Each structure stands twice: as structure tokens, then as C-alpha cells.
Amino acid sequence: MTDLRFHNLSQPIEMGIPIWPWVGQMQDLVIERMLYHERDGKQSAVFHCKMHTSTHMDAPFHVIGDGKGIDEVALSSCFGTGVIVDMRHLEKWDIIGPDDLEKASPKIEKGDWVMVNTGWHHRWDDHYAYINYYPGLYKEGAEWLLEKGIKGFGITGGALDSPLAHAPLSKIMPWLDEEYKRETGEDPQEKWPIYEPAHKILLGNDIPGIENVGGDIDEVTGKRVTIAAFPLNWIKGDGSMIRVVAIEGLNL
Numbered sequence: 117m118t119d120l121r122f123h124n125l126s127q128p129i130e131m132g133i134p135i136w137p138w139v140g141q142m143q144d145l146v147i148e149r150m151l152y153h154e155r156d157g158k159q160s161a162v163f164h165c166k167m168h169t170s171t172h173m174d175a176p177f178h179v180i181g182d183g184k185g186i187d188e189v190a191l192s193s194c195f196g197t198g199v200i201v202d203m204r205h206l207e208k209w210d211i212i213g214p215d216d217l218e219k220a221s222p223k224i225e226k227g228d229w230v231m232v233n234t235g236w237h238h239r240w241d242d243h244y245a246y247i248n249y250y251p252g253l254y255k256e257g258a259e260w261l262l263e264k265g266i267k268g269f270g271i272t273g274g275a276l277d278s279p280l281a282h283a284p285l286s287k288i289m290p291w292l293d294e295e296y297k298r299e300t301g302e303d304p305q306e307k308w309p310i311y312e313p314a315h316k317i318l319l320g321n322d323i324p325g326i327e328n329v330g331g332d333i334d335e336v337t338g339k340r341v342t343i344a345a346f347p348l349n350w351i352k353g354d355g356s357m358i359r360v361v362a363i364e365g366l367n368l
Contacts, residue, residue: 123341124331125231125270125360126171127240133170134243136274138288145169167355171328173347174276176319178354179312183319185352193324196267197368198229198343200336206234206251209296211278214260222340226265229343231362237272237330248292252278258314262321268343269318270326270360272333277314280304329360342366 127133135142143166151160167186168174173194176183201220203212212232217224224230236250250273253261258276261269269276285293285304296304318325326345342363347356 119365121364123333123336123362123364125329125333125336125362126358127237127328127330129170129357134240134246134274135169137247137291139290165357167348167350167353167357168327169357171326171330171360172355172357173345174315174319174325174327174355175347175353176322177352178319179315180320184322185350185354186347186356187349187351187353189324189347190322191346193267193322194346195344196229196342197227197340198231198268198362199224199340200231200233200333200338200362202337203232203251204235204337208245208249208251209278209280210251211254212251212257213254214256217257217260217264221338224261224264224266228266229268229270229345230261230266231270231326231329231333231343232272233329233333233337234272236274237328237333240330247274248279248289248295250274250279252276252281253314254278254281254308255310255313255317258317262317262323266323268324268326268345270329270343270345272329273327275312275315275327276318276325277312278308280308281310281312281314283309283311326358326360331360333362336362336364339364342368 146164148162175186199222239246345360
């Protein structure tokens with residue numbers, strides 16, 4: 117046990133972190149001090165936020181009406197052998213497809229937790245680029261992962277699916293729709309017509325998905341490690357903030 121090395125793969129929870137830019141009002145993170153040392157001799161605070169804040173795990177119920185709640189995600193699915201694959205070469209709006217996953221190192225095997233390091237965690241403080249540009253999955257990549265029989269999936273980006281996979285983009289993220297059309301001359305509605313297919317494919321098959329992975333992931337990229345990522349026991353919850361940890365030296 118003394119040879120075990122623990123690595124934090126989670127982003128911080130604090131005021132000022134990126135929040136998903138839907139049209140209209142969005143719940144921000146609010147931290148209220150209810151008790152504090154100068155007055156009460158102890159500290160106690162209340163959090164007001166979505167469970168999809170910072171590093172978090174999505175439950176099937178998040179996208180599927182009769183899907184499992186976060187409390188129903190098997191604990192065995194939240195712990196196991198994982199690979200931290202290096203995709204830091206990917207650029208703005210790149211789609212992580214079957215070819216990328218097939219060529220990934222370490223090789224993705226059946227039963228693996230797959231953590232994808234896109235490098236986007238370094239853009240955490242550039243909220244617009246972080247949320248609107250990160251490389252992500254679409255239908256084909258998620259289907260490859262499902263066929264491979266992975267245990268779970270995490271990514272250093274704003275969501276499992278590409279930011280472009282939020283059709284109709286012209287209504288949900290109109291600024292991104294306009295920017296994509298201006299830069300590429302293509303219509304994202306025609307190119308990416310399915311809304312969050314990776315969410316539905318992975319979560320719909322009881323494969324947990326973790327968004328906003330980060331922290332010290334660079335330290336273990338290219339390695340096979342043990343992944344631990346346990347959500348709260350929130351009954352029929354749609355997701356949960358989590359602490360993701362990579363452990364070296366633990367042979368399962």
C-alpha cells in the first residue's frame with residue numbers, strides 16, 4: 117500500500133467556474149457561509165448549484181426518462197482499471213471517432229475505464245473556448261466504445277458530446293451556430309443533426325460518463341491506472357459532482 121500514488125483528476129469547485137451557456141438564465145454556483153469562525157467558532161456553508169457543476173458523473177436519468185438514477189449506478193462501475201489516453205493533438209471542434217479510439221495508447225480493452233485527455237482542462241479559465249470549442253464524441257465514437265465493452269468514459273471537456281452536437285444549434289447555442297457557419301461555410305444542423313448521441317448511447321447502456329475531467333491528468337496520461345469515481349447516493353438523481361482519482365501501483 118505504501119507504493120500507491122494518488123492523482124486528482126477533478127476540476128475545482130468554486131465561484132467563477134465555467135457554466136454551460138444555454139440561452140436564458142442558468143443556475144450558477146452560490147456558496148453561503150451559515151456559520152463562521154469569527155462569530156460561531158466553526159465553519160459551515162451551504163451550496164446552491166446543479167449537480168452537473170465542475171467534474172461530475174451523468175446518470176442515465178439525465179437524458180432518458182425511464183433511465184437509472186445516480187443512486188442506481190452500480191458501485192462496481194465506479195471503480196476499476198482505466199487507461200488515460202492522449203488526444204491533446206486534437207483541435208477546436210474535432211470529433212473523437214473510431215479511428216482515434218482504435219489508435220489510442222494505451223490500447224483500450226474490454227472492461228476499461230477510458231479517460232480522454234484532450235488538453236482542454238488547461239482552458240478552464242477561458243470559459244468561451246472551454247465550453248464552445250472542445251473536442252468531443254459523436255455517434256460513431258460512442259458506438260465504438262459501446263461495442264468495445266468499456267466500463268466508463270470521461271473527458272477533459274465540457275460534455276461527452278461535441279459542443280456541435282446540440283441540435284438545433286441555432287436555437288440552443290445560436291452564437292456557436294453562427295460562428296461555425298462563418299468559419300466553415302457548413303450548416304451544423306445538417307452535419308450534426310442528432311442531439312447528444314454519445315450521452316444516449318453510453319448512458320443508455322449503463323456506461324457512466326464523466327464530464328470536466330482535469331486536475332493532474334497530464335501526470336498519468338499514456339498510463340494504465342486504477343480509476344475511482346463515486347457519486348452521491350442521491351435517490352433518482354440526474355447526476356452527481358464527484359472526485360475522480362487515478363491510482364498507480366494498485367494491481368486489480
